[in-house]
Amino acid sequence: MRRGVKARVGITVGDPAGIGPEIALKAAADPAVLEVCDPVLYGPHHDTELRAFVPGRLSAEAGRVACEAIARAVEDVRLGLIDAIATAPINKEAFALAEIPYKGHTDLLAMLTKSGPAVMMFHSEPLRVVLATVHVPLREVPDLLTPAHVDSIVDLTAREMPRFGYATPRLALAGLNPHAGEHGVIGGEDDAVLRPAVERARTRGIDISGPWPGDTVFGRAARGEFDAVIACYHDQGLIPVKLLAFGRAVNVTLGLPIIRTSVDHGTAFDIAGKGIADPASLIEAVKLAARLVGT
Numbered sequence: 001m002r003r004g005v006k007a008r009v010g011i012t013v014g015d016p017a018g019i020g021p022e023i024a025l026k027a028a029a030d031p032a033v034l035e036v037c038d039p040v041l042y043g044p045h046h047d048t049e050l051r052a053f054v055p056g057r058l059s060a061e062a063g064r065v066a067c068e069a070i071a072r073a074v075e076d077v078r079l080g081l082i083d084a085i086a087t088a089p090i091n092k093e094a095f096a097l098a099e100i101p102y103k104g105h106t107d108l109l110a111m112l113t114k115s116g117p118a119v120m121m122f123h124s125e126p127l128r129v130v131l132a133t134v135h136v137p138l139r140e141v142p143d144l145l146t147p148a149h150v151d152s153i154v155d156l157t158a159r160e161m162p163r164f165g166y167a168t169p170r171l172a173l174a175g176l177n178p179h180a181g182e183h184g185v186i187g188g189e190d191d192a193v194l195r196p197a198v199e200r201a202r203t204r205g206i207d208i209s210g211p212w213p214g215d216t217v218f219g220r221a222a223r224g225e226f227d228a229v230i231a232c233y234h235d236q237g238l239i240p241v242k243l244l245a246f247g248r249a250v251n252v253t254l255g256l257p258i259i260r261t262s263v264d265h266g267t268a269f270d271i272a273g274k275g276i277a278d279p280a281s282l283i284e285a286v287k288l289a290a291r292l293v294g295t
Contacts, residue, residue: 013043018267019277020088043069055273063094084259124245173210
């Protein structure tokens with residue numbers, strides 16, 4: 001981005017059968033968005049384009065079109081035509097119908113940018129949460145929390161947090177098991193894997209503590225004791241975020257060579273096409289993307 005010129009933020013409309021096109025149009029016209037950036041829409045958003053899709057109906061074509069819009073936006077970042085991307089929600093089932101071998105934006109963007117593993121963070125005023133695992137069955141989570149994987153998540157979080165205004169972030173690691181395992185009484189992963197990971201990170205100069213019981217650590221963070229919490233699995237981290245800041249939280253992908261933010265909700269097929277979708281989360285996502293340009 002040139003000095004004195006507003007950032008150009010690409011807004012992908014997501015699944016065209018969901019609320020994505022509606023909230024993308026609303027966000028692109030919002031005064032708070034226009035004050036900080038020049039929005040550029042990707043994907044079908046005109047009435048004539050959207051007639052090919054039935055609101056609320058799954059289709060392979062919707063998945064394919066959503067994926068193509070994301071790919072075009074990523075390419076335009078590479079070419080310098082836009083500075084960042086904010087994405088409206090895609091539908092994982094539509095991706096599957098289109099035989100797209102990715103479960104969502106995060107792994108798709110990692111492939112498109114040829115980067116290492118990407119990590120999902122939810123950013124809001126009261127709470128910031130990084131997910132150590134994302135869209136995987138619960139039974140697979142313990143096996144995925146290897147020492148190397150936990151180390152990489154902790155290091156990436158510590159490295160990225162200064163971009164959000166936390167020069168020396170205070171991190172907390174949530175326990176996997178109830179009561180963080182109760183010293184092995186309720187599962188051994190917390191003592192065998194997570195606690196040593198915290199100790200190793202502290203030797204590398206990272207301010208991190210834990211593993212803390214998942215039923216208390218997020219409340220402590222919301223009260224200001226920690227700047228971010230690393231959650232072991234999807235719902236452990238997303239439930240407190242959505243309880244405290246639904247509609248205001250922003251999904252940020254860490255570990256990419258580009259800036260990508262997104263909404264904290266899904267395609268909302270139940271209200272698609274009704275003109276009542278709230279664009280608040282996408283507006284916050286676009287504003288944060290613009291803010292991150294140049295950091």
